[in-house]
Amino acid sequence: MRKLVIGLVLLAAALTACTPSTxxxxxxxxxxxxxxxxxxxxxxxxxxxxxxxxxxxxxxVEILKSGDAGLVLNQAILSAENPLADVIYxxxxxxxxxxxxxxxxxxxxxxxxxxxPDHLELDSDHYLLPVDYGDVCLNYxxxxxxxxGLRPPENLEDLVKxxxxxxxxxENPASSSPGLAFMLATIGHFGLEGDYTWLDYxxxxxxxxxxxxSGWEEAYWGAFTYGSQGEGDRPIVVSYASSPxxxxxxxxxxxxxxxxGVVVGDGSCFRQIEFVGILKGTPNRDxxxxxxxxxxxxxxQEDIPLHMFMFPxxxxxxxxxxxxxxxxxxxxxxxxxxxxIQANRETWIEQWTExxxx
Amino acid sequence: xRKRGKGQGAGGTRGSPxxxxxVLLPLAFLLLFYFYPLASIVGxxxxxxxxxxxxxxxxxxxxxxxxxxxxxxxxxxxxxTLLTVVVALPxxxxxxxxxxxxxxxxxxxxxxxxxLPTVVVAVAFTALIGxxxxxxxxxxxxxxxxxxxxxxxxxxxxxxxxxVFYNAVLVVRMVGTQxxxxxxxxxxxxxxxxxxxxxAFWEVTLPLLAPSLGAAALLTFMFCFTSFGVVLIxxxxxxxxxxxxxxxxxxxxxxxxxxxxxxxxxxxFTFGLMxxxxxxxxxxxxxxxxxxxxxTQRSPRAVREWMxxxxxxxxxxxLLLAPLGAxxxxxxxxxxxxxxxxYRALFTNPRRSVFYxxxxxxxxNSLFYALATMVLSVVLGSMVATALxxxxxxxxxxxxxxxxxxxxPLGTSAVTLGLGYIVALDEPPLNxxxxxxxxxxxxxxxxxxxxxxxxxxxxxSIDPHLRExxxxxxxxxxxxFREIDLxxxxxxxGVGAIFAxxxxxxxxxxxxxxxxxxxxxxxIAIYRLLGQPGVxxxxxALAMSTLLMLVCTLGFLLIERFREGEVGxx
Numbered sequence: 001m002r003k004l005v006i007g008l009v010l011l012a013a014a015l016t017a018c019t020p021s022t023x024x025x026x027x028x029x030x031x032x033x034x035x036x037x038x039x040x041x042x043x044x045x046x047x048x049x050x051x052x053x054x055x056x057x058x059x060x061v062e063i064l065k066s067g068d069a070g071l072v073l074n075q076a077i078l079s080a081e082n083p084l085a086d087v088i089y090x091x092x093x094x095x096x097x098x099x100x101x102x103x104x105x106x107x108x109x110x111x112x113x114x115x116x117p118d119h120l121e122l123d124s125d126h127y128l129l130p131v132d133y134g135d136v137c138l139n140y141x142x143x144x145x146x147x148x149g150l151r152p153p154e155n156l157e158d159l160v161k162x163x164x165x166x167x168x169x170x171e172n173p174a175s176s177s178p179g180l181a182f183m184l185a186t187i188g189h190f191g192l193e194g195d196y197t198w199l200d201y202x203x204x205x206x207x208x209x210x211x212x213x214s215g216w217e218e219a220y221w222g223a224f225t226y227g228s229q230g231e232g233d234r235p236i237v238v239s240y241a242s243s244p245x246x247x248x249x250x251x252x253x254x255x256x257x258x259x260x261g262v263v264v265g266d267g268s269c270f271r272q273i274e275f276v277g278i279l280k281g282t283p284n285r286d287x288x289x290x291x292x293x294x295x296x297x298x299x300x301q302e303d304i305p306l307h308m309f310m311f312p313x314x315x316x317x318x319x320x321x322x323x324x325x326x327x328x329x330x331x332x333x334x335x336x337x338x339x340x341i342q343a344n345r346e347t348w349i350e351q352w353t354e355x356x357x358x
Numbered sequence: 359x360r361k362r363g364k365g366q367g368a369g370g371t372r373g374s375p376x377x378x379x380x381v382l383l384p385l386a387f388l389l390l391f392y393f394y395p396l397a398s399i400v401g402x403x404x405x406x407x408x409x410x411x412x413x414x415x416x417x418x419x420x421x422x423x424x425x426x427x428x429x430x431x432x433x434x435x436x437x438x439t440l441l442t443v444v445v446a447l448p449x450x451x452x453x454x455x456x457x458x459x460x461x462x463x464x465x466x467x468x469x470x471x472x473x474l475p476t477v478v479v480a481v482a483f484t485a486l487i488g489x490x491x492x493x494x495x496x497x498x499x500x501x502x503x504x505x506x507x508x509x510x511x512x513x514x515x516x517x518x519x520x521x522v523f524y525n526a527v528l529v530v531r532m533v534g535t536q537x538x539x540x541x542x543x544x545x546x547x548x549x550x551x552x553x554x555x556x557x558a559f560w561e562v563t564l565p566l567l568a569p570s571l572g573a574a575a576l577l578t579f580m581f582c583f584t585s586f587g588v589v590l591i592x593x594x595x596x597x598x599x600x601x602x603x604x605x606x607x608x609x610x611x612x613x614x615x616x617x618x619x620x621x622x623x624x625x626x627f628t629f630g631l632m633x634x635x636x637x638x639x640x641x642x643x644x645x646x647x648x649x650x651x652x653x654t655q656r657s658p659r660a661v662r663e664w665m666x667x668x669x670x671x672x673x674x675x676x677l678l679l680a681p682l683g684a685x686x687x688x689x690x691x692x693x694x695x696x697x698x699x700x701y702r703a704l705f706t707n708p709r710r711s712v713f714y715x716x717x718x719x720x721x722x723n724s725l726f727y728a729l730a731t732m733v734l735s736v737v738l739g740s741m742v743a744t745a746l747x748x749x750x751x752x753x754x755x756x757x758x759x760x761x762x763x764x765x766x767p768l769g770t771s772a773v774t775l776g777l778g779y780i781v782a783l784d785e786p787p788l789n790x791x792x793x794x795x796x797x798x799x800x801x802x803x804x805x806x807x808x809x810x811x812x813x814x815x816x817x818x819s820i821d822p823h824l825r826e827x828x829x830x831x832x833x834x835x836x837x838x839f840r841e842i843d844l845x846x847x848x849x850x851x852g853v854g855a856i857f858a859x860x861x862x863x864x865x866x867x868x869x870x871x872x873x874x875x876x877x878x879x880x881x882i883a884i885y886r887l888l889g890q891p892g893v894x895x896x897x898x899a900l901a902m903s904t905l906l907m908l909v910c911t912l913g914f915l916l917i918e919r920f921r922e923g924e925v926g927x928x
Binding site: 041042044045046047048050063064065066067068070071073074075078079081082084098172173174175176177180211212213214215216217218220221222223227228229230231232233239240243246247249250251252306307309345346349353357358 | 399402477480481484485488489490491511512590591593594595596605606608609610611612613614692693709710711712713773777780781784785791792870871875876885886888889890891892893894895896
């Protein structure tokens with residue numbers, strides 16, 4: 001019996017020792033105010049940058065992450081009566097119409113929008129303000145193509161040619177946000193009607209033995225020859241235009257050129273723009289505005305590339321060296337209007353599934 | 359049914375008000391943290407403006423696709439369960455009947471698959487059976503082929519294989535525990551009376567094992583029925599279970615009305631299955647004569663016994679341990695780095711990220727949630743099992759409904775319930791939406807069925823005459839419990855505790871919805887690393903997975919050790 005008691009005491013001690021450190025739950029009225037931001041899993045920022053905001057505004061920033069951007073938005077809509085946060089960040093152009101229709105936001109025209117190029121400002125009423133963007137593009141394994149003396153692909157059309165049979169891996173648009181973006185690129189590029197529609201393209205791609213994975217991780221780490229370090233057999237993958245500089249950055253080595261390349265031919269990429277907005281009914285409107293100004297300011301914007309692997313929306317933000325040297329930004333990404341995406345997303349994904357998987 | 363004498367009451371814990379009290383607390387827990395959030399989210403999804411919107415249901419009825427999905431969901435789960443039982447049963451036998459060196463470590467190792475995130479398992483499977491994997495490379499060498507002969511990517515075979523990989527331990531542990539206490543003389547008697555080896559197994563051993571085998575098969579079926587990661591990731595999008603469809607409809611093609619309808623269908627199906635199972639189960643379980651392990655277990659002696667042992671264990675171990683080995687190997691060698699480089703990188707934060715979590719902190723968070731889940735679910739689960747083990751149905755009305763109710767969380771989509779928490783638990787005193795407590799509650803809901811299903815067959819197998827005899831001989835109710843119930847049940851509670859610990863260590867879906875990013879568990883840290891390009895991140899994710907395996911193995915060994923030390927061997 002004594003052993004049992006000792007065991008229980010030890011267990012209790014272990015539990016107490018393990019308790020995740022949570023900030024004190026009772027904010028005193030005199031203490032700093034708390035600003036809560038809800039966002040997706042990919043949000044990241046450096047300690048110094050966050051501390052700079054907290055000090056300047058004598059506030060505490062609390063960040064809530066919950067899965068993919070789509071799930072975060074659903075949570076925001078479902079909790080509209082009793083909002084989880086003051087600010088939502090990470091709604092992109094594929095989701096913005098849904099966010100705007102749901103009426104969960106408050107407009108705010110930040111003075112810093114002046115430094116953001118017009119083509120990123122998709123919401124003229126300023127409920128959603130652009131923070132960063134990134135292009136979903138095909139990446140390829142340079143070494144693999146060099147070894148075989150094969151020319152790397154230059155546009156979407158190349159992928160359905162016989163010499164590229166069985167070389168491509170893409171993500172399922174029903175379960176992956178780059179997958180959805182790439183599907184939208186094909187819609188923007190080939191169109192919904194005409195002699196050769198986007199669905200014809202996907203039928204040909206299927207003929208050409210395209211591999212579909214559920215998410216970016218499985219495609220990049222599992223199937224992509226470079227990412228999987230030789231275990232996968234697909235030298236072409238749907239990823240981001242920023243992936244090559246990130247590969248260089250994390251390798252810790254000095255490369256002459258990036259080990260992977262990006263297909264940036266006209267209409268072969270889809271641009272994701274990420275937005276921030278103030279959630280309706282926040283008691284901290286002034287703090288929320290300060291946060292948005294802060295996100296659009298150069299300190300935060302210059303933190304974006306190496307923390308979120310996206311490009312800053314503010315044109316006066318300087319790019320880190322590795323991005324300046326190795327990143328390519330496509331000049332003419334394919335375009336599909338947010339309202340069209342919202343209206344047709346479900347149909348398009350079902351059509352895609354029918355053509356590619358069934 | 360045996361007639362109960364007044365000695366029955368001598369246990370003191372068997373009166374019906376006590377039974378009701380026992381079941382009341384777990385029931386309140388279920389109502390508050392399961393039914394209430396679930397009803398809230400389903401209500402909000404089906405009637406967003408307060409008016410019922412049945413668009414989801416209409417869509418569902420019109421499309422044969424969903425009928426096909428339900429059918430696929432069901433038969434792949436049934437097939438997976440059958441395969442799991444066939445692969446794992448010989449292992450259960452060997453673990454139950456033999457003592458051999460390294461047994462407890464092996465037992466701990468085969469439990470590890472249960473906690474591994476699917477993404478990581480996909481990596482391991484690719485390393486073994488992918489186009490450039492070990493198997494294909496060997497086959498190409500041996501057969502002199504130009505191209506890899508096996509293309510298993512995105513096939514049903516991989517899904518089934520992964521289901522066996524994940525669930526085999528359920529059968530080994532749950533059936534093994536009961537098998538170990540089965541009186542070998544019963545089988546010997548059958549053999550003496552002329553039954554062949556097989557006949558004795560089919561007609562004597564198997565019926566005696568039916569309660570625990572049924573419980574293990576049921577849990578396996580439920581896991582495969584609600585399979586999400588395996589089907590989504592290894593199935594390459596060609597296959598979809600109901601759970602996968604619910605995920606699609608909740609996250610990427612937001613159609614909450616349809617998602618809620620699908621979630622309801624899944625829950626109703628679960629309830630039907632559980633009700634049927636409960637009836638069969640109560641009817642199957644009879645008190646039996648049990649023998650302590652010292653009597654039933656021994657070392658293999660003859661060469662033939664060693665052959666049986668190896669023959670039963672090797673296929674199981676190959677299937678379960680090879681992927682684990684592949685992961686460890688990759689975590690060390692990926693990208694031709696210096697020894698342990700990925701492990702060392704885990705301890706650095708070169709970009710000074712706010713969300714950097716030292717591995718020790720991730721281990722600590724995971725252990726906190728797992729231990730808390732274990733304690734809470736063992737307490738609640740034992741209460742439920744004790745109440746449900748009552749054979750006289752008049753003493754606990756509604757038992758037939760109560761039992762399946764506690765199983766429902768297993769058949770419920772994590773993402774649906776997660777959204778339910780956000781909608782329902784949003785006001786004081788239950789404003790738990792962002793509290794770490796919520797993680798423990800969510801894990802306990804899933805862990806509870808494991809404890810109940812492990813403990814219930816053991817409780818029912820106790821012959822009430824034993825208790826009566828002890829009471830007649832003057833033992834106090836406490837002493838009866840300590841000397842009779844506890845030794846027999848302790849092992850089963852231990853198995854339940856291990857599964858509760860395991861469920862929590864590996865859980866990802868609910869955790870990612872409710873955990874604050876500053877306190878991630880190990881699976882969440884793994885996903886976070888995998889979400890970024892760069893070989894170093896990939897290597898660190900594999901290193902963290904290896905750490906997860908290590909922590910779990912040690913955890914299992916410790917739980918096992920503690921339990922054996924406390925309540926002698928039985």
